Amino acid sequence: MVRIGxxxxxxxxxxxxxxxxxxxxxxxxxxxxxxxxxxxxxxxxRAFESNGYSAxxxxxxxxxxxIEMADHPAESFRTKRNSSIVLGFDxxxxxxxxxxxxxxxxxxxxxxxxxxxxxxxxxxxPTIAISIPTINGGIVTILxxxxxxxxxxxxxxxxxxxxxxxxSRMLGIDNPRVSLLNIGEENGKGNAQVKSAYRLMxxxxxxxxxxxxxNIEPSHIFFGDKTxxxxxxxxxxxxxxxxxxxxxxxxxxxxxxxxFWRGLNYEQTGGTTVLGIGxxxxxxxxxxxxxxxxxxxxxxxxxxxxxVVGRLREAFEQ
Amino acid sequence: MVRIGxxxxxxxxxxxxxxxxxxxxxxxxxxxxxxxxxxxxxxxxRAFESNGYSAxxxxxxxxxxxIEMADHPAESFRTKRNSSIVLGFDxxxxxxxxxxxxxxxxxxxxxxxxxxxxxxxxxxxPTIAISIPTINGGIVTILxxxxxxxxxxxxxxxxxxxxxxxxSRMLGIDNPRVSLLNIGEENGKGNAQVKSAYRLMxxxxxxxxxxxxxNIEPSHIFFGDKTxxxxxxxxxxxxxxxxxxxxxxxxxxxxxxxxFWRGLNYEQTGGTTVLGIGxxxxxxxxxxxxxxxxxxxxxxxxxxxxxVVGRLREAFEQ
Numbered sequence: 315m316v317r318i319g320x321x322x323x324x325x326x327x328x329x330x331x332x333x334x335x336x337x338x339x340x341x342x343x344x345x346x347x348x349x350x351x352x353x354x355x356x357x358x359x360r361a362f363e364s365n366g367y368s369a370x371x372x373x374x375x376x377x378x379x380x381i382e383m384a385d386h387p388a389e390s391f392r393t394k395r396n397s398s399i400v401l402g403f404d405x406x407x408x409x410x411x412x413x414x415x416x417x418x419x420x421x422x423x424x425x426x427x428x429x430x431x432x433x434x435x436x437x438x439x440p441t442i443a444i445s446i447p448t449i450n451g452g453i454v455t456i457l458x459x460x461x462x463x464x465x466x467x468x469x470x471x472x473x474x475x476x477x478x479x480x481x482s483r484m485l486g487i488d489n490p491r492v493s494l495l496n497i498g499e500e501n502g503k504g505n506a507q508v509k510s511a512y513r514l515m516x517x518x519x520x521x522x523x524x525x526x527x528x529n530i531e532p533s534h535i536f537f538g539d540k541t542x543x544x545x546x547x548x549x550x551x552x553x554x555x556x557x558x559x560x561x562x563x564x565x566x567x568x569x570x571x572x573x574f575w576r577g578l579n580y581e582q583t584g585g586t587t588v589l590g591i592g593x594x595x596x597x598x599x600x601x602x603x604x605x606x607x608x609x610x611x612x613x614x615x616x617x618x619x620x621x622v623v624g625r626l627r628e629a630f631e632q
Numbered sequence: 633m634v635r636i637g638x639x640x641x642x643x644x645x646x647x648x649x650x651x652x653x654x655x656x657x658x659x660x661x662x663x664x665x666x667x668x669x670x671x672x673x674x675x676x677x678r679a680f681e682s683n684g685y686s687a688x689x690x691x692x693x694x695x696x697x698x699i700e701m702a703d704h705p706a707e708s709f710r711t712k713r714n715s716s717i718v719l720g721f722d723x724x725x726x727x728x729x730x731x732x733x734x735x736x737x738x739x740x741x742x743x744x745x746x747x748x749x750x751x752x753x754x755x756x757x758p759t760i761a762i763s764i765p766t767i768n769g770g771i772v773t774i775l776x777x778x779x780x781x782x783x784x785x786x787x788x789x790x791x792x793x794x795x796x797x798x799x800s801r802m803l804g805i806d807n808p809r810v811s812l813l814n815i816g817e818e819n820g821k822g823n824a825q826v827k828s829a830y831r832l833m834x835x836x837x838x839x840x841x842x843x844x845x846x847n848i849e850p851s852h853i854f855f856g857d858k859t860x861x862x863x864x865x866x867x868x869x870x871x872x873x874x875x876x877x878x879x880x881x882x883x884x885x886x887x888x889x890x891x892f893w894r895g896l897n898y899e900q901t902g903g904t905t906v907l908g909i910g911x912x913x914x915x916x917x918x919x920x921x922x923x924x925x926x927x928x929x930x931x932x933x934x935x936x937x938x939x940v941v942g943r944l945r946e947a948f949e950q
Contacts, residue, residue: 449882460815463823497778497870505781505867532871533878549823552815553850553868554875560851561879564767570888 315348318614319411322353323380323398324418325602329353332417333361335607340371342608347615350411352398354378377401383600387421399423403430406593413614415585417598417607424461424588431593436630439469440590442597443480444555447577448538455481456535456544457589460552467510470494470545474515475629476589477543478524483620487542489525495546496529503529507547584609587617590626594618633666636932637729640671641698641716642736643920647671651679653925658689660926665933668729670716672696695719701918705739717741721748724911731932733903735916735925742779742906749911754948757787758908760915761798762873765895766856773799774853774862775907778870785828788812788863792833793947794907795861796842801938805860807843813864814847821847825865902927905935908944912936
């Protein structure tokens with residue numbers, strides 16, 4: 315039995331959207347998973363009842379304290395000891411839950427990931443990846459998408475390994491093609507950071523650590539024919555994501571929408587898993603709908619089932 | 633009389649597309665401009681004749697030597713002394729033409745810009761900007777778009793001034809709103825480079841050098857409501873451009889095209905002007921159509937007429 319903790323205060327539409335998302339996820343996963351909701355018992359139970367469900371199939375850890383989006387992440391994580399997020403990490407570290415997911419404060423979730431769940435031995439900088447459907451029906455994973463905005467080449471090199479394991483375990487891609495985001499395809503292109511990262515990734519790939527296929531140009535990320543994993547630093551990765559978001563909005567405003575663009579709308583795609591830490595932690599988008607919460611919980615469940623943390627731990631012990 | 637030199641060997645469809653573009657530009661600008669074509673006289677004349685035009689309204693500087701796209705830019709610029717690009721720069725530096733435009737080797741054009749036209753006193757790194765129509769009918773200028781991929785904060789600060797002058801003189805925008813591309817809007821966001829650039833830009837703006845309006849998120853670049861000029865380093869700027877190019881291709885493949893997306897197709901938009909050097913140099917896209925060549929020539933003409941070089945020189949003398 316896998317136990318996934320969910321922050322019932324997390325996101326703009328909590329607890330309603332969280333409860334509905336939890337019900338949806340529970341239905342989808344079935345009896346193999348028990349969902350533990352962290353939040354105000356009364357509100358949670360009312361949300362179940364008003365939607366015609368019983369809370370009996372779920373556990374509730376009661377608290378009324380919450381970390382607000384405006385709170386300082388590190389400070390609130392230290393001072394709000396009874397908040398749903400801090401309690402979630404307490405349960406996670408104590409092994410009372412196997413994964414923890416929240417659509418609340420990304421900052422506080424990252425603080426918890428770093429000081430409670432803690433980086434795995436050997437990992438320089440834990441990261442966050444996002445997986446987006448490509449136009450050829452595949453899926454591309456991009457990392458880092460905004461956590462580390464000043465990456466040394468050594469950090470980028472580690473992201474190649476992390477991304478490869480993630481794509482293999484979470485997405486079932488065999489021997490994922492890992493590439494480096496660059497402004498030209500040829501070796502020798504780019505700024506000092508990526509030139510150096512290229513060499514490190516080439517070396518590691520030659521040693522069989524992963525399948526490095528070289529540079530990928532931004533124009534080609536979403537075609538899906540050349541790469542499964544795209545490595546970049548968080549400033550560039552976040553730029554890619556936010557630009558895609560802007561184009562999505564423009565297309566939507568112009569009434570030009572199709573499955574590819576809908577897939578880019580990460581508000582709907584649920585959570586992203588923090589990679590390179592000692593536990594499974596999944597962060598959702600603040601505007602999460604019930605469907606997004608359900609996807610976030612299922613994503614956390616899948617990460618636990620696939621033992622992504624264990625595989626990363628092994629890889630960095632080598 | 634403004635004299636604009638054009639590389640008749642430049643671009644995939646030379647000299648045909650260049651000659652047709654020159655004819656179009658000449659018609660549009662009229663007698664105020666004389667176009668000087670650098671290339672093989674025979675081929676150029678045949679291109680005129682086969683399209684039913686006379687070459688009499690144009691000057692031709694004859695040469696059969698050309699810098700190929702595959703040539704090493706610096707080496708070929710040094711050794712191919714009779715190539716159309718090197719001759720163009722000779723004419724430019726000697727004052728026989730007022731501006732020089734080519735859709736040929738971007739690398740060789742940049743080498744010429746640096747070693748023949750030369751950076752203006754005080755300019756740390758000349759740059760290339762691109763201007764793109766926004767969804768609200770405006771136009772946004774982004775710089776640098778790929779020339780300097782490792783920008784110090786001081787270089788980014790200069791781009792704010794350069795971009796402001798460019799938008800004001802070339803696009804007629806009064807007191808252009810200059811912003812810094814960043815992954816968050818709030819002051820204090822971003823990587824070390826942009827945090828530092830933000831402070832420099834704020835200081836310069838406070839001194840009245842230009843109108844700095846703060847950070848702009850990538851999602852908002854093309855909305856047009858917040859900024860006229862977006863400053864970023866060349867790695868990030870080129871990433872933005874190439875990602876836009878990729879999305880353009882995806883939309884086109886899916887049959888989802890409108891004026892905004894067509895405006896993003898910079899193959900059609902003609903040339904970009906090298907900014908921060910002592911002469912007017914305009915670089916076109918290698919796949920230039922006659923229309924793109926015409927736009928490139930008109931862009932060079934406009935830069936000369938607006939005395940962009942003179943205004944930049946003044947600004948950096950202060």
